[in-house]
């Protein structure tokens with residue numbers, strides 16, 4: 001899409017620097033220096049010499065950000081980007097912006113994993129004081145060169161009603177069509193052929209088990225009520241697809257076509273996930289992470305375990321099977337809609353207590369004996385805890401609460417190396433040890449990764 005003239009002019013006023021690229025940094029950047037200042041450069045590789053356009057930072061800034069626009073001396077690990085709208089070099093040559101979401105697409109897959117391992121090791125050392133070799137494991141089947149794995153995709157809509165995505169850290173919208181990182185069922189909807197006028201955002205969920213996908217339409221303010229049913233009717237006309245309107249501010253989900261949820265599965269377990277409710281994005285992530293959790297914490301029949309930040313119950317279901325009816329699973333989820341899903345998904349397992357609320361508050365309420373609150377039935381202590389917080393991590397309060405509960409093991413699932421390393425530092429200071437660390441490449445062509453850490457008392 002052509003940029004507005006004013007924006008293109010402003011872009012071209014920004015300095016263009018010739019840089020030598022150094023180590024990778026957290027967040028998908030590579031570190032370079034220019035006249036003593038640190039520059040965080042995207043779309044580059046260590047050892048390269050590039051021309052990069054400064055995107056953020058002025059004379060008073062401690063560091064600048066820049067995007068590679070031309071490679072002068074390429075790395076041997078540089079490959080052709082699999083997705084044109086996200087190819088920064090192509091975009092720069094065409095005078096347009098690249099979309100975010102595949103910022104490592106120019107790097108061969110094995111090297112992407114080596115870079116992620118280096119970033120993870122650096123975060124461990126800096127934030128937890130832990131020196132450790134890190135290896136990043138690929139997904140089980142390296143699906144078509146790291147493509148076709150996203151079962152969830154979010155899109156914007158441009159002023160002409162076309163499917164679009166945002167350029168990185170920008171309000172600029174770029175029309176998109178096929179998204180090669182997404183599963184075929186998302187591309188098969190050909191949403192780019194639908195007139196989406198009146199819609200601000202589109203979220204698509206297409207379960208890896210092939211069950212009916214769900215398209216959520218988030219309307220623009222002031223869209224007339226009759227507009228969304230018309231959009232819903234035009235989506236994927238010859239296919240089974242559900243469509244619902246989602247108004248996040250009102251917390252309102254309205255059925256437009258089909259149902260308001262998707263049917264997910266992991267092993268023998270079935271899960272219903274409503275609307276914007278959380279489900280792991282990579283098609284293999286539920287199975288890989290559930291196996292890592294079970295192999296790590298080894299729940300025994302009769303154990304009392306907690307599944308914190310439990311979502312729709314991905315880990316609660318196999319934990320319930322492992323502890324049996326003689327054990328208990330406390331499954332805690334903050335989002336009311338997702339917690340309702342967990343209740344439905346686990347209604348056949350009487351050993352599971354579904355509690356909706358923030359983890360720190362629920363732990364305080366469920367284990368009052370630790371704080372000397374009298375007059376309440378006391379829950380037995382926990383043998384094992386699984387926690388899978390959002391990107392911000394669990395934080396010091398929750399780590400302290402878990403330490404007070406003295407479980408045998410804590411299995412920490414994380415999608416952010418920095419918050420994981422910070423929280424690991426809190427555990428280590430309280431006398432815990434990191435027994436197992438597994439890092440998975442469940443977001444190929446992006447800088448993201450997923451982790452399972454097993455903590456035991458030293």
Ligand SMILES: C[S@@+](CC[C@H](N)C(=O)[O-])C[C@H]1O[C@@H](n2cnc3c(N)ncnc32)[C@H](O)[C@@H]1O
Nearest residue numbers: 278309310311314333334335358359388389390
């Ligand atoms: C990374 S997801 C993990 C969900 C689940 N373990 C899974 O793998 O499907 C994190 C979940 O934590 C929930 N959440 C976020 N902050 C929370 C909090 N303070 N207390 C409880 N749940 C929270 C979110 O709604 C989300 O469902």
